[in-house]
Every structure is written in structure tokens, then in C-alpha cells.
Amino acid sequence: MRYHKPFFSVLLMTTCSFMVLAQQGMPKDVAARGKTIYGAVCMACHQSDGGGVPRLNPPLSGSKTVNGPKDKLIPIVLNGMSGVEIEGESYGNVMASHADLKDQEIADVLNYVRNNFGNKASLVSAADVKKVRIKLKK
Amino acid sequence: MRILNFLTLAILLSSGTAGLAGEKKPVRSSKPMVSMEENGGITLPAGFQASILADELGRARHLAVNTNGDVYVKLDKLNEGRGILRLRDANGDGKAEDISGFGNYKGTGIAIKNGYLYASSNEQIFRYALDKTGVADPENPELIATGLWDRGAHSSKSITLDNAGNIYVNIGAPSNVCQVKDFTKGSPGINPCPLLDSSGGIWQFRVDVKGQSYNNGKRYATGLRNVVGLDWNAQVNDLFVMQHGRDMFFQHYPEMYSQQDGALNPSEEFFRIKPGSDCGWPYCYYDMNKKQKLMNPEYGGDRNKVGDCAGKTQSILQFPGHMAPDGLLFYTGTQFPEKYRNGAFIAFHGSWNRSPEPQEGYFVVYVPIKDGLPSGDWEVFANGFAQDLKDPRKARFRPCGLAQGPDGSLYISDDQKGRIWKVTYGK
Numbered sequence: 124m125r126y127h128k129p130f131f132s133v134l135l136m137t138t139c140s141f142m143v144l145a146q147q148g149m150p151k152d153v154a155a156r157g158k159t160i161y162g163a164v165c166m167a168c169h170q171s172d173g174g175g176v177p178r179l180n181p182p183l184s185g186s187k188t189v190n191g192p193k194d195k196l197i198p199i200v201l202n203g204m205s206g207v208e209i210e211g212e213s214y215g216n217v218m219a220s221h222a223d224l225k226d227q228e229i230a231d232v233l234n235y236v237r238n239n240f241g242n243k244a245s246l247v248s249a250a251d252v253k254k255v256r257i258k259l260k261k
Numbered sequence: 262m263r264i265l266n267f268l269t270l271a272i273l274l275s276s277g278t279a280g281l282a283g284e285k286k287p288v289r290s291s292k293p294m295v296s297m298e299e300n301g302g303i304t305l306p307a308g309f310q311a312s313i314l315a316d317e318l319g320r321a322r323h324l325a326v327n328t329n330g331d332v333y334v335k336l337d338k339l340n341e342g343r344g345i346l347r348l349r350d351a352n353g354d355g356k357a358e359d360i361s362g363f364g365n366y367k368g369t370g371i372a373i374k375n376g377y378l379y380a381s382s383n384e385q386i387f388r389y390a391l392d393k394t395g396v397a398d399p400e401n402p403e404l405i406a407t408g409l410w411d412r413g414a415h416s417s418k419s420i421t422l423d424n425a426g427n428i429y430v431n432i433g434a435p436s437n438v439c440q441v442k443d444f445t446k447g448s449p450g451i452n453p454c455p456l457l458d459s460s461g462g463i464w465q466f467r468v469d470v471k472g473q474s475y476n477n478g479k480r481y482a483t484g485l486r487n488v489v490g491l492d493w494n495a496q497v498n499d500l501f502v503m504q505h506g507r508d509m510f511f512q513h514y515p516e517m518y519s520q521q522d523g524a525l526n527p528s529e530e531f532f533r534i535k536p537g538s539d540c541g542w543p544y545c546y547y548d549m550n551k552k553q554k555l556m557n558p559e560y561g562g563d564r565n566k567v568g569d570c571a572g573k574t575q576s577i578l579q580f581p582g583h584m585a586p587d588g589l590l591f592y593t594g595t596q597f598p599e600k601y602r603n604g605a606f607i608a609f610h611g612s613w614n615r616s617p618e619p620q621e622g623y624f625v626v627y628v629p630i631k632d633g634l635p636s637g638d639w640e641v642f643a644n645g646f647a648q649d650l651k652d653p654r655k656a657r658f659r660p661c662g663l664a665q666g667p668d669g670s671l672y673i674s675d676d677q678k679g680r681i682w683k684v685t686y687g688k
Contacts, residue, residue, distance in 0.1 A: 179613065
């Protein structure tokens with residue numbers, strides 16, 4: 124029994140965080156899908172806690188852009204980004220375009236970063252991504 | 262799973278590390294109950310101690326010590342408008358009581374040779390004549406080299422000098438592995454890689470010619486993605502460098518590299534450079550599991566193909582991946598015990614892209630060297646910089662630069678907060 128305790132607390136924590144997300148209007152499956160994409164595509168650079176790496180990759184936690192308007196955020200994932208100062212800091216790495224992700228995947232991962240790491244922002248839909256993609260011809 | 266990963270790493274890091282043995286017999290018990298600030302918050306082998314020469318200087322990158330003991334530190338972010346700080350400890354108590362600064366440019370490289378202080382921005386190299394009091398004319402340095410690539414990534418310009426009037430500077434490639442689209446999964450490598458004309462190598466300039474650039478400098482070595490730690494070994498008269506290996510094996514080729522393989526690969530390689538050396542980037546990398554140089558998958562590699570990589574300059578020692586070697590110093594002093602004579606200290610700034618595997622590095626290692634080649638296993642010399650939080654953001658300190666004082670003391674810089682340690686033996 125004792126050995127199962129950590130497992131249960133992890134389960135409990137996970138459940139709780141999904142509940143919190145659900146309260147914010149993010150369905151469980153969306154949260155889980157977003158987390159998977161984040162882990163596979165973004166985490167290496169932006170780190171598991173969204174804190175980034177000093178001088179190389181910016182933090183997503185507390186970022187004005189991540190918490191800001193969708194039409195400013197979606198283009199970053201579609202176009203990539205490099206050489207732009209953020210809050211007075213420059214970052215050495217290059218963020219490539221992730222236009223190969225599907226509209227729904229981009230929406231999922233953005234919902235994940237907009238509602239984790241202390242961030243809170245409105246949900247992004249696949250239709251939102253599609254609109255920007257057509258505009259940017261990506 | 263986790264435990265397994267950790268074990269693999271522990272075995273790797275300790276495979277032939279007399280060094281961790283050095284760690285095992287510290288002066289005090291392994292869990293210090295008293296002040297964490299003993300030795301300025303770091304751990305050292307028995308008989309060594311450290312004082313805090315200066316603290317909170319900012320992004321303290323490389324450092325150099327003058328014959329009178331003054332320590333010059335290059336900053337990567339201006340501190341009250343100054344990019345170079347002079348730390349003077351006149352009473353010799355191990356703490357600098359006189360700190361002054363000059364040089365309104367940020368950067369990494371700094372070195373002292375034959376009465377001159379050399380320092381670099383991310384694009385230029387300057388030199389300042391030294392007199393009895395220090396830098397004679399801090400406002401008017403000579404411009405030695407200019408126009409060196411500064412394209413954001415890998416832009417720091419580390420420097421070292423030989424005894425024949427040459428200065429060597431790293432020009433890092435602004436790229437991960439020279440793909441058509443950098444950092445993009447599935448994008449092929451460009452062959453030949455055009456970046457190598459102006460970056461991805463070590464350039465040699467004369468110390469006594471002003472305003473040099475690519476046209477009159479010499480590409481001394483190529484095929485080096487990015488170098489931060491480099492030093493001239495006067496014993497064997499060769500340049501030695503530590504390469505920062507590429508990223509994204511697991512993220513871009515999960516079918517070839519497991520998460521653990523991606524955290525361990527490629528090796529951070531230690532090279533002995535000859536004029537014209539080609540160390541293989543971006544075509545080749547050193548595989549820590551297979552123990553040989555293989556073709557990068559962006560260039561057709563399948564984790565078995567050797568291709569042209571057998572003909573490239575081979576490294577003399579390989580460390581686990583991503584630990585970011587930022588400082589290299591051959592120790593020529595006599596203060597430290599005999600075993601350290603002419604060996605190499607390497608400062609590992611610490612990894613960021615082993616995640617979700619635990620991060621590694623954040624320590625200074627020692628490699629015994631004889632006749633220009635490793636003569637024994639490497640070992641951790643100074644540790645505890647990260648203070649149990651091996652994380653690029655949360656680590657308390659990140660070791661970066663190394664320098665030797667005239668009395669054989671070893672200086673270590675930290676660019677997280679800007680602490681400078683003076684390490685001495687048996688005093």
C-alpha cells in the first residue's frame with residue numbers, strides 16, 4: 124500500500140490540474156493533447172516549466188505575447204522567430220517555423236501554454252489558426 | 262524508468278572517474294551542516310579552499326590575471342556602462358577591495374600576453390597596453406580585428422594567444438547543423454555548408470596588425486560548430502579547444518535516438534588543433550554510445566555510417582553531451598600538487614537540452630595531460646555551483662571562465678550572478 128502512495132498523489136495532482144483547466148474552460152482531452160505536443164516539440168527549448176533558458180530561449184511563463192491577443196501569438200508558431208529582443212533580452216537560439224503542425228495541434232499547444240506555467244488566457248480554436256495561416260500563406 | 266536513466270548517467274559520468282573519487286573525500290562531511298558559504302558555496306578536493314574574490318558582478322564570462330595579480334573580467338552585459346572590470350586585491354586576503362571598470366562593449370573573450378590586455382566584443386578584438394598601474398589608456402584601445410560574424414547564435418568570441426605573436430579567436434557558426442532551415446525537423450543539411458567560409462572555426466590574426474578581418478586573417482581550423490573554451494598549450498605548442506555539440510537528435514530523429522540517447526549525444530569533444538584541422542561539423546558528430554565519429558542524420562547518417570568522418574580530426578577526449586564547456590585552462594603553476602601540473606581544467610556551464618532527463622554539468626573538471634594527450638581519467642574538481650538545482654535558470658551559479666594567477670591560484674567565474682572564486686591549495 125505504502126508504495127502506491129506516490130502514484131496516487133501524482134494521479135491526484137494530475138486530476139486536480141485537469142480540473143483547474145476544466146474550470147477555465149479547457150476540456151481534458153485538449154489539455155492532454157496540448158501537453159503531448161508541447162513535450163515533443165517545444166519543451167526542449169522552452170523547458171518543462173515554461174521558464175526558458177537564459178540568453179538562449181525566452182520564458183513562456185509570464186510572457187506578454189503568450190497571454191496576449193491570439194493574432195499576435197499564432198504567427199510566432201507558424202513563422203518561427205529569431206533576432207527579436209523580448210523585454211530587453213536577446214535570445215541566441217532560432218525558433219523554426221512549426222507550420223507543419225496541423226491547425227488543431229497548434230491550437231492545442233497554444234491552449235496548453237496559455238493555461239499553464241502561471242499563464243491565463245482565452246482559448247484558441249483550430250479556426251483561429253486557419254484564419255492566420257491563410258493570411259500568412261503558410 | 263527514471264532510476265534507470267539516472268543510473269546510466271551515473272555510470273557514464275563515473276566510468277573511469279578517479280575524479281568522483283576526489284569528490285568522495287572532501288575536507289568535511291558530504292552534507293555540510295554549517296555555513297553553505299564555506300569555499301564560497303562550492304566544493305573542492307581535500308586540501309583546496311576558495312575565497313570569494315568578488316560577487317554580483319553580473320554576467321562574468323572569461324577572465325585573465327595580470328603579472329601583478331590584478332584580475333580582469335569580461336562582462337556579457339554592461340555593468341554601469343562598463344564591459345571590463347579590474348579586480349584588485351592589494352592586501353592579498355583573497356577579496357578584491359578595489360574594483361574599477363572600462364570598455365563600453367559586452368562580450369566574452371579576454372586574455373593577457375606580453376604586456377597587453379586583449380578583449381573581444383561579439384564582433385571585434387581590441388588590445389590595451391598595460392603599465393605598472395594597469396591598463397594605461399582604457400579609452401583608446403587598438404582595434405586588432407573587426408567585422409567578425411555576430412548573427413545572434415554562438416556569437417561570443419573567445420580568444421587565446423601563442424608565443425609567436427598570433428591571436429586565435431573562435432567564430433561560432435550561427436546554426437545548429439547547417440540545415441536548409443535551421444532547427445527544423447526533416448530539413449536536410451546543406452553540402453557543402455556555406456557557413457564554414459566565415460564561421461564554424463578558429464581564425465588566426467597577428468597581434469601587431471591593426472584592423473584585420475576575414476581578408477587578412479587565416480582560417481586556422483574548421484568544422485567546429487561553436488567553441489567557448491580554448492587555450493594555447495605552450496608545452497606542446499598547439500591550440501586546444503572544447504566544442505559545443507549540436508542539439509535536437511531526439512526531437513528530430515526519435516526513430517534513431519531515444520530520449521536518453523539524445524541527452525547523451527553528441528559528445529562535447531576536446532580537440533588538439535593543428536593548422537588546417539577539420540573537426541567535422543556539420544557533417545559529423547561523435548556518438549557516445551557507438552564511441553566513434555559518425556555522419557549526422559541531416560547528411561545521410563543512419564547511426565552506423567562513418568563516411569568521410571574517419572578522415573576528420575579526431576578528438577582527444579569526449580564528454581557526455583550538452584554540458585556546455587565554456588572555459589579551458591592548462592595549469593602550469595606549482596602551487597597545486599604535482600598531479601595537476603600541465604593538466605587541463607574545463608568549466609562546464611551546464612546543460613539545458615537534456616530535458617526531461619536531469620540536466621548535467623555545472624562543474625569544473627580536471628583532465629591529466631601528458632605530451633598533449635589525456636594521461637588518465639577526467640574527474641570533477643569543483644562542484645556544487647548549481648546547488649542541487651541543475652537547471653539553467655534556477656542554478657545558483659554557472660561556471661564559465663578559468664584563469665591562473667602568477668602564484669598558481671586558479672580563478673573561476675560565474676555568469677549567472679557574477680561571483681569570482683580564487684582557489685588555492687594548502688594555505
